[in-house]
Amino acid sequence: MRDVAVIGVGITQFGELWTKSLRELFVEAALKAIKDAGVDHIDSMYVGCMTSGLFAQQEHLGALMADYLGQNPVPAVRVESACASGGYAFRLGLFEVASGASDIVLVGGVEKMHTGADATAALAAAADAEYESFIGVTFPGLYAMIAVAYKEKYNIPDDVFRKQLAMVAVKNHENGSKNPNAQFRAKITVDTVLNSTLVADPLRLFDCSPVTDGAAAVILCPADMAKKYTDTIIKVSGSGAATSTIQLAQREDMAWLDVVENAAKAAYKMAGVEPKDIDFAEVHDCFTIAEVCVIEALGFFNPGEGIKAADEGKTALDGEIPINTSGGLKSKGHPVGATGVAQIVELVEQLRGSAGERQVKNARRGLAQNMGGSGASCTVHILEVV
């Protein structure tokens, strides 16, 4: 397989954008990426999107987006893996270039969530419809049960656990305050989280990522062609993906995300690196507890230690392994199908040294982890400056 580079990125404002439609969001991000790369054509495109059918009564996004981007007749297809749709779209675009089938591929992700549809019910379609959503459980509910299982497994007192979880949100809002595209740029405190309304005990409103409209896009090309377009060549050195049980109840250990462990193993192997070689990471903090479990499964922290990481400053911008420099899903926002691609955009900004106020010092190698459902699907990508 050929080495592949990311040569262009584009992202829209993330937020509650009632006047922007699904296609406008996607095309805006895609145009930015095409201009950023400086390419005069694309050979193929992928559209990551979770559930435009339930949110916007629109399927068939490959054709729709290729048309409105003015790219007919290039082949285009929508990729779906719940909240990991963007990460999976990126993986398929990567393989299309790596295989030699195409040279210049656009990978975008989009979700239009403010449409009037019942967002909780639409998102619940990522769970097991016959055995989970059917009994009334929601995604905050599923992650809340992961949180309770985690607290029990490591025998953590309620008040300590609650404050440590809150610190994940505080840290991500701190980072997001430095990101002009973030949905929520206000800094918060532990009290903001602890005084917010309960959503699914013990998770409160400020433990949850928001409902967001937004899109992101990147342009991929063979690494040996990249110097034609850019001076900073950013190579995709590792890609891993995995699945696990769709139902949380059937997970062997409900406090451990085996799907992340398996996807990460494959990505580390392909890149020939270990967790300690990663300088910073964007991870799937759809809920505060998710970030805790993910940074353990990625191998950055030992089991049971991830909960302390934010509280001890280890995952802050100037910590030993900065996590979610963009503000993460919590502060930047979580347009589900766009998230996996937006993570790649943040990695590229950091590796180019163009992340402004939130720039990580000496960022040479970054990791992006995107997850679907309650940990049923996951992609992990490693990008590095050549």
Place this chain on the structure above:
Amino acid sequence: MLTPRVYKEIPQRYRLEANKCKKCGKVLFPPRLVCPCGSEELEFYRLPSKGKIATYTVVRTPPQNFSYQKPIVIAVVELEDGTRIMAQVTDLPPNANYHEYVKVGAPVELVFRKLFSEGEAGIHVYGYKCRLL
């Protein structure tokens, strides 16, 4: 959108029917056509109705079909044979501090209940829930 009819008609919703792999002995709920071990030799198996709570939450913002019941308590129950099943905890006093009653490790039994009603006609949808013992 109405619940697909097949979801309401599958027998395991009402009779705790599972199957068991003849090769590796794993109990499969919901019943499957193939065991993760690769075997397709599966036999009928009835789940025990008693178990204990493995994890739980109080869902304060359930989907619209459940909004008249809110908040709802949802648990993962570990049955006596080790099989896990997710179910709503029912028969709790209204507007209580649910954490006083529902705890990890609390013994429960599965019971037959109405889950919700849907559509303009208010079609009842039934299934299992669990109650504290």
